[in-house]
Amino acid sequence: MEKQQFIALISQKIKLVRTEQDYSQDKMAELLGISKKTLVQIEKGRIEAGWTTVVAFCAIFNRSELLQTILGDEPLYFVQLLTNKNEIVPKDKTLGGKVWWKEIEVRGDFRLQQNIISSHYRILDGEHFRMYSSFDLQDAKKRLQELSQIV
Numbered sequence: 001m002e003k004q005q006f007i008a009l010i011s012q013k014i015k016l017v018r019t020e021q022d023y024s025q026d027k028m029a030e031l032l033g034i035s036k037k038t039l040v041q042i043e044k045g046r047i048e049a050g051w052t053t054v055v056a057f058c059a060i061f062n063r064s065e066l067l068q069t070i071l072g073d074e075p076l077y078f079v080q081l082l083t084n085k086n087e088i089v090p091k092d093k094t095l096g097g098k099v100w101w102k103e104i105e106v107r108g109d110f111r112l113q114q115n116i117i118s119s120h121y122r123i124l125d126g127e128h129f130r131m132y133s134s135f136d137l138q139d140a141k142k143r144l145q146e147l148s149q150i151v
Contacts, residue, residue: 001118001135003051003082010054013070015043017057020066032056055079072100072117081120081133096128105141107148112140123147 001009018028029039032053041047049057058075061067067075097103101113101122109126114137121140123132125147132143 001082001120006078006082007048007051007054009070010057010075011042011048012045013067014039014049014057017061017064017066018043020064021061031060070117072115073120078118081135092130094122094124094128094130096124104137105144107144110144110147112144 014028018025023031025036025039025043029036032039032049033056034049034053038047042049042053058067058079062074062076064075071078097111097113100115100117102116103111104114104121105112110131111124112121113124114121120133120135121137122130122134123140123144125131131147132140134140134143
């Protein structure tokens, strides 16, 4: 997924999350730092939210089940992945890929998985800690090989 696709997806879901959280348009606009008029335009699909609005939205509603279901991961983590393109994460505990993930390759204690919703890749160690994330399969496979040789 590219940054622009992410912006479009989040823009389409702002109203759903606002409703889920039981916020008025005035309150949501205030939280996001935009005018109510801009929020109405976004919710009606006339314009898309800007990148800073999307980032603020994901930070504020990072624990929203609706957003996590749509993205297949925590929204703020997804923003970081899009910003950095690929990421070497200092051991971030996961649930091991029981939901939203399919196994691509296993090498020793490391597993390369692909998210079935967003299609991004991650590498987990034997204790389900996230070691690496990327949108690029070749980069992920290269990193998997490097990690499996270190141990």
